[in-house]
Amino acid sequence: MKIISSYSIKGGVGKTALAANLAFALRDAGHRTLLIDLDPQGAVAFYFRVGSAEKFRMRDAQSMAEGLRSNIRESDFPGLDIIPSNLGYRHFDILLDGMAKRRKQLRKVLEEFKPHYDVILMDCPPNITLLSENVFRASDVILVPVVPTVLSQRTFEQLTGFFRDEDLPGGILHPFFSMVQKRNKMHKEIMAELTELHPGFLKTTIPFSVEVEKMGARRMPLLAYSHASDAAQAYRALCSEILIQLSQL
Amino acid sequence: MKVLVQKKECVRLVLPRDLGPQCLQDELHVVSHQHEPLSYVFLDTFEWGLWLGGHALYRCGDVYRLCIHENGWLGEVVCEEEAADRRHFWGDFTTAPMRAKLEGMLGLRGLSTVVEGTFRLRLEELRNKIGKIVCRLEWTTVSAGKHGGEELLHFCHVMPLLGYEAEAAHVEECLTLRGASTVGAGPLEVLLRHAQIEPLKYTLKPVFGLKRDTPAREAIGRIVRPILGIANRNIPGILNDIDTEFLHDYRICLRKIRSVLSLVKEVYPYDGTERMRKILGDLARETNRLRDLDVYLLARDEYLGLLPPQLRPALEEMFEDFSAEREVEVRRVALKMRASSSRKLLQELEDFFFAETPHGPSPHADLPVGPLVFRSIYKRYRKIRAIAAGIGAETPDEAVHQIRIECKKLRYLLEFFTELIPVEEGAAMQKTMRRLQGRLGEFNDASVQQKSLMDYWEQKKTGHEVALGLGGLVSILYQQQKRTRGLIEQALVGFSDASTVAAFKAIFKHPASTPTTDAPRDAHQ
Numbered sequence: 167m168k169i170i171s172s173y174s175i176k177g178g179v180g181k182t183a184l185a186a187n188l189a190f191a192l193r194d195a196g197h198r199t200l201l202i203d204l205d206p207q208g209a210v211a212f213y214f215r216v217g218s219a220e221k222f223r224m225r226d227a228q229s230m231a232e233g234l235r236s237n238i239r240e241s242d243f244p245g246l247d248i249i250p251s252n253l254g255y256r257h258f259d260i261l262l263d264g265m266a267k268r269r270k271q272l273r274k275v276l277e278e279f280k281p282h283y284d285v286i287l288m289d290c291p292p293n294i295t296l297l298s299e300n301v302f303r304a305s306d307v308i309l310v311p312v313v314p315t316v317l318s319q320r321t322f323e324q325l326t327g328f329f330r331d332e333d334l335p336g337g338i339l340h341p342f343f344s345m346v347q348k349r350n351k352m353h354k355e356i357m358a359e360l361t362e363l364h365p366g367f368l369k370t371t372i373p374f375s376v377e378v379e380k381m382g383a384r385r386m387p388l389l390a391y392s393h394a395s396d397a398a399q400a401y402r403a404l405c406s407e408i409l410i411q412l413s414q415l
Numbered sequence: 416m417k418v419l420v421q422k423k424e425c426v427r428l429v430l431p432r433d434l435g436p437q438c439l440q441d442e443l444h445v446v447s448h449q450h451e452p453l454s455y456v457f458l459d460t461f462e463w464g465l466w467l468g469g470h471a472l473y474r475c476g477d478v479y480r481l482c483i484h485e486n487g488w489l490g491e492v493v494c495e496e497e498a499a500d501r502r503h504f505w506g507d508f509t510t511a512p513m514r515a516k517l518e519g520m521l522g523l524r525g526l527s528t529v530v531e532g533t534f535r536l537r538l539e540e541l542r543n544k545i546g547k548i549v550c551r552l553e554w555t556t557v558s559a560g561k562h563g564g565e566e567l568l569h570f571c572h573v574m575p576l577l578g579y580e581a582e583a584a585h586v587e588e589c590l591t592l593r594g595a596s597t598v599g600a601g602p603l604e605v606l607l608r609h610a611q612i613e614p615l616k617y618t619l620k621p622v623f624g625l626k627r628d629t630p631a632r633e634a635i636g637r638i639v640r641p642i643l644g645i646a647n648r649n650i651p652g653i654l655n656d657i658d659t660e661f662l663h664d665y666r667i668c669l670r671k672i673r674s675v676l677s678l679v680k681e682v683y684p685y686d687g688t689e690r691m692r693k694i695l696g697d698l699a700r701e702t703n704r705l706r707d708l709d710v711y712l713l714a715r716d717e718y719l720g721l722l723p724p725q726l727r728p729a730l731e732e733m734f735e736d737f738s739a740e741r742e743v744e745v746r747r748v749a750l751k752m753r754a755s756s757s758r759k760l761l762q763e764l765e766d767f768f769f770a771e772t773p774h775g776p777s778p779h780a781d782l783p784v785g786p787l788v789f790r791s792i793y794k795r796y797r798k799i800r801a802i803a804a805g806i807g808a809e810t811p812d813e814a815v816h817q818i819r820i821e822c823k824k825l826r827y828l829l830e831f832f833t834e835l836i837p838v839e840e841g842a843a844m845q846k847t848m849r850r851l852q853g854r855l856g857e858f859n860d861a862s863v864q865q866k867s868l869m870d871y872w873e874q875k876k877t878g879h880e881v882a883l884g885l886g887g888l889v890s891i892l893y894q895q896q897k898r899t900r901g902l903i904e905q906a907l908v909g910f911s912d913a914s915t916v917a918a919f920k921a922i923f924k925h926p927a928s929t930p931t932t933d934a935p936r937d938a939h940q
Binding site for chain 2 (some may be wrong): 232
């Protein structure tokens with residue numbers, strides 16, 4: 167079982183769209199996938215028409231695992247299950263803070279799902295908290311959508327700086343360009359600059375697409391209704407690239 | 416710490432004919448996906464080897480699928496095989512799991528179609544108010560025949576989604592309130608019932624319902640009629656050449672009837688009995704050559720295995736000849752059996768044994784069958800012992816053949832009248848008989864086969880390579896025969912030992928002291 171996270175400190179960069187479509191593409195490729203919505207906004211579950219999670223008490227890792235299990239919802243797409251979010255997840259930090267080995271609890275919890283899934287994909291809230299640190303230490307791969315703008319560039323560098331400061335393995339960070347507008351000169355320049363500075367950027371870029379915007383209205387991943395669009399093809403290509411990366415781990 | 420992620424199992428519901436998924440429309444949005452109707456051809460053997468073994472085999476398109484069945488419900492698929500051409504015997508299948516599974520359940524039996532049905536499948540997605548699928552239904556209608564005739568069964572599987580179990584339970588409840596039920600016969604059973612086919616255990620040894628004081632003619636009638644019925648049931652399988660066992664069993668039935676008429680004498684008028692014996696002999700004789708060829712061809716691998724590899728190709732030629740001859744012979748036999756002359760003979764047998772008007776008098780017709788038969792059994796036993804006593808290393812083979820024939824008569828008597836014999840002693844006797852007869856059979860087979868191989872060579876005057884193969888095989892069979900003869904002598908010692916003698920004497924010479932469960936001690940006194 168591999169654990170992938172869709173993470174960015176900055177909001178509005180296509181993180182949730184990535185999680186929804188990547189989860190769909192992974193199950194399409196035959197991987198039993200569990201998509202966990204850790205963002206209290208609950209957007210990724212919304213895309214799959216799944217309601218909020220039931221509240222559960224989180225005293226320790228075991229009750230956390232049991233609470234997550236009891237909230238698993240089968241999506242409309244066989245092979246893909248979802249754990250929706252709940253506003254109560256905002257208390258994750260407080261809970262984790264009270265535990266021993268508080269930065270590694272999430273990995274321990276997720277290991278419990280190993281027999282049932284090939285991939286766990288987490289959609290994370292846009293901040294750096296104790297939960298985020300748990301995500302960093304639990305993940306095999308962290309996908310970081312970067313919109314080619316100055317602000318996005320700045321937040322990505324904040325993230326790499328945090329990894330350096332906390333002595334986290336920077337190799338698990340896999341940034342890629344998101345919401346790219348081909349004809350935007352600034353996008354091109356920033357992409358060139360960032361690629362030179364950070365050679366670890368994935369080759370696939372996700373274009374800006376009106377089709378992606380429609381996910382909210384349709385309440386399903388783009389790949390489920392627009393198979394041939396540029397963005398859909400890009401998500402599938404990204405999935406293949408990630409699977410290759412995972413196979414090399 | 417263990418987290419168990421487990422989906423709730425599907426629930427199967429048998430539905431009333433007029434119940435459709437529309438009945439759920441008030442609460443859930445139903446989206447239907449109709450599938451193409453699928454034609455299922457169910458296969459089994461004459462003996463229902465698959466059905467009785469808890470399995471069902473069907474062909475759907477070019478796929479053969481073996482699955483578990485329970486009350487005609489098709490369960491877990493055990494194995495499947497794609498095949499554009501037809502499969503008839505287990506050996507025709509090519510995949511190892513299918514061959515392994517079928518070999519035990521089919522044996523020498525061939526597959527034939529037992530019933531055909533059409534399955535119309537419709538997948539229903541039940542969506543909640545926000546359009547999320549909360550339950551799936553697999554709605555199936557089963558019709559008779561491969562083109563979808565009369566609709567016979569409606570059922571659905573309620574398939575819960577993880578996390579939406581309550582919705583599935585609610586759907587199940589709604590359907591149950593409208594007459595759906597978790598109990599009921601499955602599609603295969605319904606199709607069979609519609610075709611008026613009942614899978615019954617096949618046996619060559621039916622229960623006759625005899626008592627020691629049953630009048631002899633009535634007893635023989637009770638034995639002959641079901642056996643004649645079995646013979647008749649085997650005829651279509653011979654005509655269609657489904658497998659070799661139809662002819663084998665048909666011949667056994669004819670032989671048994673002929674034997675019982677010879678072994679229990681004078682229960683029918685002499686002329687009638689002789690006429691029936693002649694008909695039975697004539698009918699069997701017509702099939703002698705075909706049975707011989709079947710025996711050789713069935714033993715093909717065994718024969719070839721006896722020879723060193725370099726001699727095997729030569730012998731293949733002989734089997735090809737036998738195979739070609741069988742093709743001709745099977746057609747000739749079928750033609751003969753279909754001919755009005757043969758049908759008349761079978762009818763004559765039926766008329767005789769099912770006659771409504773009584774036959775004329777005969778000396779033993781009204782005697783209680785128990786004492787009559789017991790005398791005959793004891794006489795046979797003594798005769799066998801007398802011949803056995805004279806058998807030694809120098810005795811000609813004919814004496815061994817004579818014992819084999821007498822043993823067969825005795826075994827038939829014990830088998831026909833097993834209901835009159837105390838169970839434990841009867842079983843012990845049959846076991847002793849089986850052991851002895853097994854050896855005698857091996858001896859006889861080896862002897863007959865040697866002669867047949869020599870005859871084949873005489874007729875064909877084959878090339879020297881085939882002659883070499885035949886010679887090799889004859890030598891091996893001769894050695895086998897010699898070895899078997901030694902074993903027969905050992906088995907005969909057991910057959911004549913003091914305890915066996917005492918048992919035969921107690922049961923058949925002084926039967927009053929050994930009552931059966933269904934025949935009270937004084938029933939025939």
